[in-house]
Amino acid sequence: MxxxxxxxxxxxxxVVRLPSDVLSCIRQGREEEAKNASDVAGKTSLAVFDAILENLKIADKNLLxxxxxxxxxxxxxxxxxxxxxxxxxxxxxxxxxxxxxxxxxxxxxxxxxxxxxxxxxxxxxxxxxxxxxxxxxxxxxxxxxxxGFGSENCSSVRMLNPTGGPKAVIDAVCDIVRLGGGKPCPPIFLGVGIGGTMERSAYLSKRALLRDARIAHADPSYAKLEEDILAAVQTLRIGGGGFGGRVTALHVAIEEEPTHIAGMPLSVSINCWADxxxxxxxxxxxx
Amino acid sequence: MRKIQLPIAESDLLSLRAFDQVLLSGTIYVGRDQVHSRLFDLLENNQKLPIVLQGQAIYYMGPSPAPEGFPLGACGPTTSARMDPFAPRLLDEGLRVMVGKGPRSEAVISSIIRNRALYLQAFGGCGALYASTVRKVETLAFPELGPEALLLLEVEDFPVVVAIDSNGTSVFSR
Structure with missing residues (x-):
């Protein structure tokens, strides 16, 4: 061939079927949301997860x-x-x-x-x-x-203070996700690029979205930062469709590179659930 | 789940509340960025619109091409916020229902209250699911816009959630 x-x-x-890592993140997210779907926000967020899974079945069957x-x-x-x-x-x-x-x-x-x-x-x-x-x-x-561009329109770049450390990273990612709210078709996948220059961090954030979502960052410090970002983002209570559930993001992947003494460029590429x-x-x- | 017929009856519109899950059947216009910009310009210039807005619903959507045997391709909602600058003018003209995804501006919420209108959220990204609810498609205006053309759909059991009700109560205000 x-x-x-x-x-x-x-x-x-x-364009029709999601990769297995993405699919398992959506299924896990649904279970997580189902555990806590006691209020109307959680229930509606859960309905979003169910609509997504139903949608994937129809796409598969009709090759749409x-x-x-x-x-x-x-x-x-x-x-x-x-x-x-x-x-x-x-x-x-x-x-x-x-x-x-x-x-x-x-x-x-x-x-x-x-x-x-x-x-x-x-x-x-x-x-x-x-x-x-x-x-x-x-x-x-x-x-x-x-x-997709519903989510791309919510992606963003921040030039952070070089001494900000992981807290500055977590705060900036949360701020970007909060501003996106229900617009990027949550639950979302987050690609985070840190270091390099402004445009390089943006490139890294896209590249991070390619990583198999079952695999954590190879460096334990960054693997922990990925977990910490995910936990912080879930507290925003955006949830599926922005209805206020507990599962806003399904995965966070970071790619980092050397940068300048004066800066810490950070980019977040937001992807909808259809990663x-x-x-x-x-x-x-x-x- | 509650079933609602379009064009919507006044009593249905006024009785729906934020977070209600609803199945829509009947006719609904389709228009997104360019359609809104054009309808807005026509109104500003006191020109005739190619459609009647009074009492009608509009869906913010741009479909993918229809494969053989389907009236329409994937057809999930697009982000409503981009229509915010134009929506109040259309509501003032008599449009009653908007279907899209994501939060709306304060100006849109005020206009919803003033006009006793309704904003419904479709499930974002669920294009194949919505394709299975479309029975008929007709292009009404601006065919040159391709996937952004102004369409009329006939739908059956099209699932949505009430995102902002006619009192202005919003699922997004927390």
């Missing part, structure tokens, strides 16, 4: 996109420095695969050319965003998010 076809098939699947906002493609290409496949071919395979999936899986055409003036629809949901990242070796791994993602590993096929 050609690489472009592999990409297309992964994208056709991703689970959400009409089929998102903007955000690709992350981890390209081996010695990979024999040249970037121009990879780029072509991504564009061809994405275009094919848009047509075959009934993606909504949600991309416009000019952001300010004409806002003319490109009619094919392209161009995708492609982040290129060089890694060691000869391999090639392509990962992709279908990024659609896919991974395509190149196995020597043609582009």
């Amino acid at each position: 050609k690489l472009s076809r592999k990409i297309s098939e992964a994208l056709q699947e991703a 996109p689970m959400c009409q906002d089929t998102g903007m493609f955000v690709f992350f290409v981890d390209l081996g420095r010695s990979c024999p496949l040249v970037p121009s071919k990879i780029e072509k395979a991504i564009n061809e695969g994405a275009l094919d999936a848009v047509e075959k899986a009934y993606y909504r055409r949600s991309v416009v050319t000019d952001p300010v003036f004409t806002r003319k629809n490109t009619q094919n949901n392209l161009p995708p965003i492609i982040h290129w990242n060089l890694v060691d070796g000869e391999g090639l791994t392509i990962r992709v998010l279908l990024k 659609r993602k896919a991974e395509i590993v190149w196995e020597g096929e043609d582009a």
Whole structure:
């Protein structure tokens, strides 16, 4: 199978069915909400979880996109420095695969050319965003998010004080989530990028959303910070659909990088419960 | 769960309370960002609207394309807050029910109280679920807007939660 076809098939699947890690987070969240659904806020939040699970069943059965906002493609290409496949071919395979999936899986055409003036629809949901990242070796791994914009509009960047420590991080994430409230289709997934520069932290926050939600951060300090952020966010009582339940977020993943002595850039990428993602590993096929 | 027929009867509208879960059946307009901007401009310029708003409901939504055998693709709600600058003007014109997701501005809440209107929240992201409730679709205006065109839907048992009732009581104010 050609690489472009592999990409297309992964994208056709991703728009209809959630990955198993995301699904298990939603099921766990539902159980958590059910335990405490004694008041009307909790009960309504629980109804949101049930609607989500019912929706996923119908999407699966009818091969319909689970959400009409089929998102903007955000690709992350981890390209081996010695990979024999040249970037121009990879780029072509991504564009061809994405275009094919848009047509075959009934993606909504949600991309416009000019952001300010004409806002003319490109009619094919392209161009995708492609982040290129060089890694060691000869391999090639392509990962992709279908990024919905109800949640993207609630994502944010904060330039924190360098001496703020974990408290400043937790407070900033909570503030961003609180401002989003019911808008990003909670329960939500949070990608947190810390360090680098302003734009680099934003990139890291997106990349963090790709991590398997069953796996905690490799560094125990950051793994604990992920847990602490999640616990703090749950106290906001936004809940499913913003109805005030106890389960606002389903998972927090952090990616961090070296930064400057004068700063601690922090970005939060908010994703709705429909945390659609896919991974395509190149196995020597043609582009 | 309580079933409500659209266009909504006055007695139904006034009796619904925040957090009530309801199934809607009947006809509802569909319009989001560009439709709101255009209807607002037409009203500001004293021009005729392509639809009658009095007594009607509008759903903030932009569907994905319909596969063969379906009247419409995935069709869950979009974020209502973006319609806030335009909503009070439409309510003043006689629109009675708005369906979307997420909180509304103070100005919208005041307008809901003033006009005895209703704001319902659909389940965010549940596009396939809502597709299964759509019986008929008609494009009424602005077809050039593609997924943002002004539609008329006929729905059956379309699930929503009352988010702001006609007294202005909101599920979001805590």
